[in-house]
Amino acid sequence: MTNETHNKAEQDQDGADNSKYVKKKLLAIEAAAKVFADKGFHGATTQDIAAEMGIQQGSLYYYFKSKEQALQEVCEYGFEHYVTRMKKICDKDQPFEAKMLAIVTSHLTNYRSKHSAMKVHNDQRLYLPTERRAKIKKLGSEYRDLLEQVLAEGIEKNVLRANLDTHFIAYSIIGICNSWGSNLVRDDDLDLFDTIEQCSDLILHGTINTTPKM
Amino acid sequence: MTNETHNKAEQDQDGADNSKYVKKKLLAIEAAAKVFADKGFHGATTQDIAAEMGIQQGSLYYYFKSKEQALQEVCEYGFEHYVTRMKKICDKDQPFEAKMLAIVTSHLTNYRSKHSAMKVHNDQRLYLPTERRAKIKKLGSEYRDLLEQVLAEGIEKNVLRANLDTHFIAYSIIGICNSWGSNLVRDDDLDLFDTIEQCSDLILHGTINTTPKM
Amino acid sequence: MTNETHNKAEQDQDGADNSKYVKKKLLAIEAAAKVFADKGFHGATTQDIAAEMGIQQGSLYYYFKSKEQALQEVCEYGFEHYVTRMKKICDKDQPFEAKMLAIVTSHLTNYRSKHSAMKVHNDQRLYLPTERRAKIKKLGSEYRDLLEQVLAEGIEKNVLRANLDTHFIAYSIIGICNSWGSNLVRDDDLDLFDTIEQCSDLILHGTINTTPKM
Amino acid sequence: MTNETHNKAEQDQDGADNSKYVKKKLLAIEAAAKVFADKGFHGATTQDIAAEMGIQQGSLYYYFKSKEQALQEVCEYGFEHYVTRMKKICDKDQPFEAKMLAIVTSHLTNYRSKHSAMKVHNDQRLYLPTERRAKIKKLGSEYRDLLEQVLAEGIEKNVLRANLDTHFIAYSIIGICNSWGSNLVRDDDLDLFDTIEQCSDLILHGTINTTPKM
DNA sequence: AATGAATGAGCATTCATTCAT
């Protein structure tokens, strides 16, 4: 619990009807996310973020103690429900293919809804000092671990090839999904469900034609 | 004799024995690449680059007219032999699998040799103003086009599944390779050839076990 | 509410009680005028201007968007009430000699009150890019036109010699006045009214003795 | 005689056949004059001057020890034959009107031939530190003194009005001439001899019509 | 809850100057 200062920017859950603050804080995070996504952390100015919110530059400090904290919060926000959702998917008793589809869907859908924050998480989190990255890192490994478990299960059940390196495949899946996630953010015309389907298909079946040649 | 401008930073191809300049200019590009890769374009300072080269900040402007131009040159440098190599691979008369392996090898090897410049190209080129990105963009599409051709060939020869969307697959391959490329840059212990093999395998065969269950 | 830009330096006429800003902005213009007059536009630093105001260098940019804009505003300020006053003089129904005296008085008095700004207008306005000079140019021609009209009237009424080139004389009057204006700025001991009288006398009667020789 | 250093830039009259150096040095002064006239002392760069001469920036230091020295030499060069010529005019036994015409002619002609240097002398000499201005100042007062003598003579001979303040008139004449000199530099279409005539006429006869009204 | 005003450190860039070759 941060009880060192009484700066509003540090107390997030006062319990009472600070609902107005909470709502505006969310807007602040989203504004920061958008601006960081567009210009990068160092390329963005607090003035940019304030303008995006429609407030004055100085007022921003009511919501964030510093620019760095804004980045941290954006990254955490972009990753928040992520692991939670992944856990739910893992816990369900479903065939491997269904799980994989659910995972890809979850990943890419997140890009479309919290797009900016996700992009910021992927591209800009490295500009945070190590201390600030702790929570984000933990979430990241949790996510990867869960994914690896799903893959291990697949192998065990003989659905996946026995010689697969689950660590490698997990990274690759995340890589493909992030890559398409960026495209989804950049290109509004790109169809979400089509992309999901194609990603899953590639991950599952690769590109080689396995039906016997005639 | 270029007697309109005497700024070395503007003349790139004098032909004569300006080999000393050319050599140091290359060092400048590599220093800039390293610094941009580490800190991002906006997070890096010209002082950082100069320090990396072992010269004074002001002297850097003997080699680059501006920080932006440095970024441009790094991006172009990182992509230079890229398309050339891809063309060579495409022109050879080889089975599809061999070509794909060659492509992945080329892509990932480039990351290890010109690692920083490649990373900068991928992550920072968007911070260049559109005019400066023209050449880079052209190289990018050429690369993608060549890759799509290879895939189309594979489909035609019945090596690849007929229902593949070459555009989608091309993007995905580039996505996986860049994702692993970043890992190769970040983690020196990662084995290059192992990574190459696993990437190719995933792209070709996916994850699903196709041998009949017993 | 201007909510597109929140840079004070861009909003000049808010109307409301931004009187504090307006007052300090005026001080800023006068400080800039003094410094530009002393050291020339390129020889002056923003640090000089800030020091003259007693604020920090960076704070200067709250009042001016750029050094160039400061020069522009100083020039316009130095010329502002100028044409207005000239118009009033022209409109009055007075004999030519009285008008000419009024014009010289107005010109030289302005040097003493807004001395620096006037000097800057005369000596430094050429360092402004053409776009920034538009308003200043317009004011300048208006001034000259009015002066030429006064002269034309004088000729018409047979007070002035018929063979005078009004354009040439107008330029010359401005030349003499500016020349003495500079002296007035440089030398505080110079008597304003004496200078005015002598200037008018020279312009009107030249130097030649017209009383018949004995 | 400066015999402290052996820098070529300080030895001007070696006696031998340094005619090549002398010629190029003159070109250097004229190049500096042009550039200073266009951009002002502080606005001009040594690179500009070198470019104007067609040499490299570093090579300029063969001709000038410093930028300031270049300014000094330009100013002196622009004023050099000036006083000499004035002396010749004064010494001749001519009626006052002829002398005045000769003076104005000399002044304005100089602007057309050494135009840039003259302009620099007038507008930029103040940016020199006091020590460097000694010679220029001396020349300036000599010039003014001679002019005042001519005027005093005119009064004595009853050609000029007895109540004239020679000091004031001398300054005014210089003021008018410089003002038109600048115009001559700026506007190539302006007719030199027409300007000379009109200036003399204004100085001598003023603007007032002295012929009795009918 | 928000803002206007100010700050001060940092940054890209310029430029006069030097000097070995």
Add this chain to the structure above:
DNA sequence: CATGAATGAATGCTCATTCAT
């Protein structure tokens, strides 16, 4: 004579941050 290479100090400008109101 001339240049290429380098320097380092200065300068315009930006921006995160603070704080009284």
